[in-house]
Amino acid sequence: MNKKKRRLLIRTIILIVLTSAVAYTLYANFTKDERGMLKAGDKAPDFVLTDMDGNTHRLSDYEGKGVFLNFWGTWCKPCEREMPYMNNQFKKYQDQGVQILAVNVGESDFLINRFVSKHGLEFPILVDKEEEVQNAYGIDPLPTTFLINPQGKIEKIITGTMTENDIIEDLESIKP
Structure with a gap:
């Protein structure tokens, strides 16, 4: 040739x-507008993700409980501000039928573990390596939180930083 x-x-x-x-x-x-256009009243898409301890979490396993589903990144300053508030309330609400799940949007285990250690986080940190859950929920921007009632329906979608009082009100609203 x-x-x-x-x-x-x-x-x-x-x-x-x-x-x-x-x-x-x-x-x-x-x-993109057709994908991930979830709104209050929709059934929350089921997913299976693994947490930083290797435990598997399926959203449908939490049916009967309220789920505070938070999407976040280690680089996101608003996410970092609300994490300690979520941790404080996790301790209180885990015995009241409300589960906090924080989904990291595909970062490395090293970055996530460093962040979790720095803030002493105790609630499950799930990792969405392939960003499938992030896409199914149409996440943009971070942080975004979905309040899911005990029947598995989305009660509210919150974008942006929350105060500790906001988090308490939101957790109360999805308590069984």
């Missing part, structure tokens, strides 16, 4: 790859 033909082949492959990337980006942007 001479140089001209090889160059033409490489340019054609590059052009195909770039065209595919542009087409995918356009498709993803035009359909």
